[in-house]
Amino acid sequence: MSRFLILTFRTFFVFLTSLILSNQLASAQDYYLFIGTYTQAKPDKGIYVYKFNSKTGALTFVNNAEGVTNPSYLTPSPNGDYLYACTETQISENGNISAFKFDKKTGGLTQLNKVASGGDNPCYIAVNKSGKWVVNANYTGGSASIAGVEKNGALENPAQVFQFTGSSVDKNRQEKSHIHSTIFSPQNDFVFMPDLGADKIWCYAFDPSKKEPLQKFTAGDVTLKPGSGPRHLAFHPNKKFVYCIEELSGMVSSYTYNKGIMTAIQRIATHDSTNEGPFGSADIHISPDGKFLYASNRAKENNMAIFSIDPKNGTLKFVGLHATLGEHPRNFIIDPTGNYILVANQFTNNVVVFKRDSKTGLISPSGTEISIPSPACLQMIKVGK
16 A cells, blocks of 8 residues: 555544544534523622533533622523523522523623512522423412513513412521422423422412413412422323422322322432431422422522432332532432433532433532532523524
């Protein structure tokens, strides 16, 4: 073979190899991670945007939103073009909800507008499948509201505001209603509102075609054991089961689900038997394959509880606990591939990436950790979505 042909072959091989590696890297870094934070009640960067590499677990800074106050909870629109946030939370006056335009090329966020949340301290926001309605929970105000979304992604003023009244046995935390989340059912025909203060999960039928799309569905209301403090829900991918994390009791309550009706089947602790509390359970998610459930514990625990899910009856079996490598894991997310879990430790100002074993459900540090001031919420969308 001539020297020229050898050089040509080597040049082509190097080019082909670099092209393959380039494509692999491009396909690996395929998710945007949004991080909502507490900004000490003053306008600041607030929302951070990173790229997440779904093959290595690496995080790369992309951009941030300026001049935002306490954007403590976020949710992207179904098409990924917009981001909605609970803003001005945990301050003396009523909070609001804000809309941002997201540039998928630059990772930039541009605020479109903000409207009243319908009560004090908005703490959770959810968007329906069409992206035309946003529902938010106001923790301190004990209320919830629903607002329409304009064609350009901006928010309308609330179409409905619901004020709840109730209390339970914990006189410090349950002196009144505290709505902690607003969760759409898998079919998007119901909205569930866990009320930490009243030990209730309120249920509303959802019809997006109506000017007032939420109507009370009393048959779907759930009453929990006194002192439970329901916080968040997680629906199983098969849509037959739903799980509630109880903040005050440190328990997970399990239910079968059918057309707005939740029927209790189990209640299991997220901590070992030697822990007598107080508890501070926070977030709950199910792996994409539906085999494992994860719940975060704050207070003195600062760990992740891991459960396997029985595919036939939906009951949980305790698998183990793993430290979150930080304090106050307020929120976490399982990446869409199911290979990683990212945890926001609010009090230690860090987001930690854990590798997840899909067979055992157990997690281990991936080696990736970033410093973020008071991280409170993590959300992802696919790059190029």
